Amino acid sequence: MAKASPRTPTVPDRPPCRLYLITPPIIPDLDAFAAVLDQALAAGDVAALQIRLKPADEATIRHAVAVLAPVARRHEVAVILNDRPDLARATGCDGVHIGQEDASLAEARRVMGPDAMIGVTCHADRDLAWDAAEGGADYVAFGAFYPTDTKETVHRPSPELLTVWQETVEVPCVAIGGITVDNCAELARAGADFVAVSAGVWRHADGPAAAVRAFNRKLNF
Structure with a gap:
């Protein structure tokens, strides 16, 4: 992903918005979930899987990565860990x-090294996002765009924030928060490079694999 720099007036058409999956915060049966994940990743394009377990101790996180990362890599999906640069490394x-x-961006880069992917939550604040981009973040995340019960949120950005970011900065942006098959296209059209989804896939009425297929159809508008 590109480092921070202003866009030029002749930026080519951007690639389609892609799906960025986030695990449920609690996974009672990792082996069963790994099988569901395998089916979901086989169903369509997914850029990344963020392993986000809360609350969870270090042993639980390590075990989750050991079980889920090989599944993601079979499908050429990047594995991102939430919060913990030390455990990610x-x-x-x-x-x-x-x-x-969490850890500062500079500390995360020091721990992870120059080639690791580092994303930063920026809520609804373009200044925070610009600072992260200038500091070497590989992507910035804005949200929550819609109500969600996956985590407590207090920020509610407008899709226009994605448009402004897309028009002015090269670092990719991720939209997050309450995103479903029914509302994802709005964010993709607004300028999201990725949409981060948890419950919208894992709790989909027709199952996660069907959800991934549906998201791919909607994001490739």
């Missing part, structure tokens, strides 16, 4: 996603 993840209350 130790478990061989492709990258880490950090929030504003």
Whole structure:
């Protein structure tokens, strides 16, 4: 992914928006979930899988990465760990996603190394996103765009934020928060490079594989 720099007036058409999966916060049966994940990733294009378990101790996180990362890699899907650069590095993840209350971007880069993918939560704040982009983040995440019960949220950006970002900055942006098959196309059209989805896939009425197929149809508008 490109580092921070302003876009030029002659930026070519951007590629289609892609799906970025986030695990459920609690996975009671990892082996069963791994089988469901395998089916979901086989159903269509997925750019990344973020392993986000809350609450979870270090042993639980390590075990989850050990079980789920090989599934993702069979499908050439990047493995991102939430919050913990140290564990991301130790478990061989492709990258880490950090929030504003987690390790600093500089610390995450120091721990992960120059080639790892690092994403930063920026809520609805373009200044935070610009600082992250200038600091070497590989992507910035905005949200929550819609109500969600996956995590507590207080920020509600407008899709216009994605449009402004897409028109002015090269670093990719991820839209997150309450995203479903029914509303994802709005965010893709607004300028999201990726849509991050958890419940919208895992709780889909027709199952996760059907959800991935449906998201792919809607995102390739």
